Amino acid sequence: MTEDFRSQKTEITVIVRPVSVFLVVDVQNDFISGTLNISQCAAQQNGLDVVEPINRLLDTVEFDAVFYSLDWHPSDHVSFIDNLPYRKVHESSPIKAEDAKTYDTVIFEGPPQMKQRLWPRHCVQDSWGAELHKDLKVVEGAIKICKGTNPEVDSYSVFWDNKKLTRTTLNDELRAKNATDIYVCGLAYDVCVGASALDALTIGYRTVLIDDCSRGVDLNDIEKTKQTVMTNSGVIVNSNQVKAMVEGRDRRAELGYKLAIEIRKREEDAATNEPPPLPGQQVESCNA
Numbered sequence: 119m120t121e122d123f124r125s126q127k128t129e130i131t132v133i134v135r136p137v138s139v140f141l142v143v144d145v146q147n148d149f150i151s152g153t154l155n156i157s158q159c160a161a162q163q164n165g166l167d168v169v170e171p172i173n174r175l176l177d178t179v180e181f182d183a184v185f186y187s188l189d190w191h192p193s194d195h196v197s198f199i200d201n202l203p204y205r206k207v208h209e210s211s212p213i214k215a216e217d218a219k220t221y222d223t224v225i226f227e228g229p230p231q232m233k234q235r236l237w238p239r240h241c242v243q244d245s246w247g248a249e250l251h252k253d254l255k256v257v258e259g260a261i262k263i264c265k266g267t268n269p270e271v272d273s274y275s276v277f278w279d280n281k282k283l284t285r286t287t288l289n290d291e292l293r294a295k296n297a298t299d300i301y302v303c304g305l306a307y308d309v310c311v312g313a314s315a316l317d318a319l320t321i322g323y324r325t326v327l328i329d330d331c332s333r334g335v336d337l338n339d340i341e342k343t344k345q346t347v348m349t350n351s352g353v354i355v356n357s358n359q360v361k362a363m364v365e366g367r368d369r370r371a372e373l374g375y376k377l378a379i380e381i382r383k384r385e386e387d388a389a390t391n392e393p394p395p396l397p398g399q400q401v402e403s404c405n406a
């Protein structure tokens with residue numbers, strides 16, 4: 119079998135039978151009506167708006183797997199502004215500890231030294247605020263992924279913490295299912311949804327961000343998120359377009375292009391050696 123024929127075969131398999139996964143990010147009480155209610159953030163969007171279109175997708179689209187992520191912090195988490203006195207702010211931090219307000223970004227001394235946005239205390243493990251919203255459908259067989267369980271580092275992406283010290287089980291689960299396409303949405307658009315979509319693209323998944331199933335914090339950052347996703351061969355769609363895409367009736371040129379890039383990369387990896395291992399040796403477990 120020639121190289122060309124082999125790559126065509128991979129391409130045909132993915133196009134004929136993509137394995138489509140739905141990733142619902144952080145649709146938790148605290149982001150909707152609790153301590154980090156995003157309607158009080160700059161964009162003033164209502165997190166509850168995502169529940170109905172997400173439920174409709176769960177009812178009408180046959181995804182191969184469904185994942186729900188949960189921000190799942192210990193009480194002493196680095197992102198909580200009320201924990202600021204317990205860690206040293208680095209002298210290079212543009213905002214000093216004594217001046218820091220909620221939503222400001224400081225630089226912690228660490229190690230590792232890191233930038234951190236300061237959020238209100240939110241999504242504390244086993245609290246009401248960390249529960250998925252009661253109206254969100256949780257389908258049978260779905261898998262929950264917890265993130266942000268390490269007190270010392272924040273976690274926006276559902277794949278890794280912000281320093282890539284720890285990974286969640288998401289990528290292992292996706293690999294086990296031979297997932298090719300990821301449909302991602304939820305809260306908050308420009309924070310955890312965006313970071314997860316970008317990591318999915320970097321790993322090599324064909325990635326679709328569902329616009330009307332996501333709400334965010336800051337309009338400029340939401341726009342930047344969309345641009346970055348599209349620049350990296352991801353696709354932004356509305357929920358009414360998803361069913362036709364999952365069923366293969368609506369085929370996007372961008373996703374075909376993304377697939378071609380990934381097949382080329384795999385061939386190069388195979389020619390040189392194995393692909394580099396994914397970072398994050400420690401695995402975050404989930405007891406939500």
Ligand SMILES: [Zn+2]
Pocket residue numbers: 189191197240241266
């Ligand atoms: Zn958090």
